[in-house]
Amino acid sequence: MLGEIRGEVRFKEPLSFHTSLRIGGAADIFVVPQDVDDIRHALMFAEREQLPVAVIGGGNNLLVGDRGVRGVVLRLEGCLGRAEFHGEEVLAGAGVSLSALIREAAAQNLGGVECLVGIPATIGGALAMNAGTPDGWIGDFVSAVYYLHPDGTLGEFKPAAGSFTYRAFAAPAGAVLIGCRLRLTRRPLADIQKDIRQRLKLKKATQPLALASVGCVWKNPPNDVAARLIEKCGLKGKRLNGAEISSKHANFIVNRGGATAADILALMDLARERVQAHFGVALEPEIRIIGE
Ligand SMILES: Cc1cc2nc3c(=O)[nH]c(=O)nc-3n(C[C@H](O)[C@H](O)[C@H](O)COP(=O)(O)OP(=O)(O)OC[C@H]3O[C@@H](n4cnc5c(N)ncnc54)[C@H](O)[C@@H]3O)c2cc1C
Numbered sequence: 001m002l003g004e005i006r007g008e009v010r011f012k013e014p015l016s017f018h019t020s021l022r023i024g025g026a027a028d029i030f031v032v033p034q035d036v037d038d039i040r041h042a043l044m045f046a047e048r049e050q051l052p053v054a055v056i057g058g059g060n061n062l063l064v065g066d067r068g069v070r071g072v073v074l075r076l077e078g079c080l081g082r083a084e085f086h087g088e089e090v091l092a093g094a095g096v097s098l099s100a101l102i103r104e105a106a107a108q109n110l111g112g113v114e115c116l117v118g119i120p121a122t123i124g125g126a127l128a129m130n131a132g133t134p135d136g137w138i139g140d141f142v143s144a145v146y147y148l149h150p151d152g153t154l155g156e157f158k159p160a161a162g163s164f165t166y167r168a169f170a171a172p173a174g175a176v177l178i179g180c181r182l183r184l185t186r187r188p189l190a191d192i193q194k195d196i197r198q199r200l201k202l203k204k205a206t207q208p209l210a211l212a213s214v215g216c217v218w219k220n221p222p223n224d225v226a227a228r229l230i231e232k233c234g235l236k237g238k239r240l241n242g243a244e245i246s247s248k249h250a251n252f253i254v255n256r257g258g259a260t261a262a263d264i265l266a267l268m269d270l271a272r273e274r275v276q277a278h279f280g281v282a283l284e285p286e287i288r289i290i291g292e
Contacts, residue, residue: 001045007034015064018056018075020120021255022212024064025291027073034079039176040152046072047150054290055176057125061214065291066261077122080178088186093179094124111187113141114195118203124177130164139164144181150174167219167286208246211254217268218251218283226283227251233274240267
């Protein structure tokens with residue numbers, strides 16, 4: 001079955017090559033599918049061999065353990081990379097880059113999704129995480145999600161109220177998202193560009209974009225902001241080996257070079273404990289942690 005995959009199959013592939021944090025041990029079996037059939041072959045192989053499957057997109061929200069990931073890792077960035085525009089709707093593959101999609105839509109005077117600009121993501125990862133900002137999240141624009149069940153059969157999901165919530169999408173268990181339909185809005189290119197420039201300027205001013213990170217580590221607790229709580233605990237700039245609670249934005253942990261997953265997890269433990277002790281607030285991770 002692995003032999004039928006037309007894309008790439010690698011063994012012991014370091015996942016630090018595929019995560020924005022540049023951290024992570026090796027995946028036992030790493031598959032970069034070329035198309036939906038390749039994904040099916042990988043899923044069928046995993047099912048036959050009773051191996052777990054993990055899906056990654058751009059790796060921008062992932063902390064991978066230092067001892068790597070057992071089983072099969074499917075990486076969809078660079079696969080299913082087509083976007084087709086039909087009137088005010090776009091049908092986008094899971095591997096499409098979110099920022100490329102926003103740019104392509106803008107060139108056709110289609111907007112609405114500007115609130116998602118500057119979020120490094122594939123469409124699959126953006127859907128799985130319900131990526132967004134206080135001005136809106138991707139779920140606001142989704143009219144259908146297409147996916148494969150673990151047995152390789154195709155599914156279609158029509159979102160209803162509650163399908164997309166804060167940094168979560170209630171996808172069917174084990175689903176590999178392969179694409180979606182997004183509703184866009186007609187808007188002049190110049191207006192979209194102005195909006196995008198302003199949003200990117202704000203991001204650059206407030207986030208440590210020059211350093212390797214996973215974006216915000218913690219969800220904001222109800223009626224508060226995680227960065228404020230961590231900063232109030234005096235942890236801004238706190239370092240452990242190559243890892244640092246960013247001195248620019250306390251909800252980011254950056255890899256200044258040579259940090260391990262263990263370092264990141266230790267800083268997370270410290271922030272969680274201090275915030276609990278000072279404010280009685282239990283921080284919940286926004287990032288996804290996989291592997292050993
Ligand atoms: C500098 C920086 C700034 C950021 N700013 C923001 C922000 O403003 N707002 C925000 O929401 N996020 C932000 N993030 C986090 C990140 O960009 C988002 O979570 C994004 O959606 C991750 O997409 P990805 O393709 O990299 O997914 P990955 O990190 O690869 O995966 C994330 C999760 O999605 C799952 N997944 C990915 N693809 C699929 C698929 N096809 N099928 C099923 N499951 C899948 C993975 O299993 C994993 O659980 C930021 C990150 C960085 C590094």
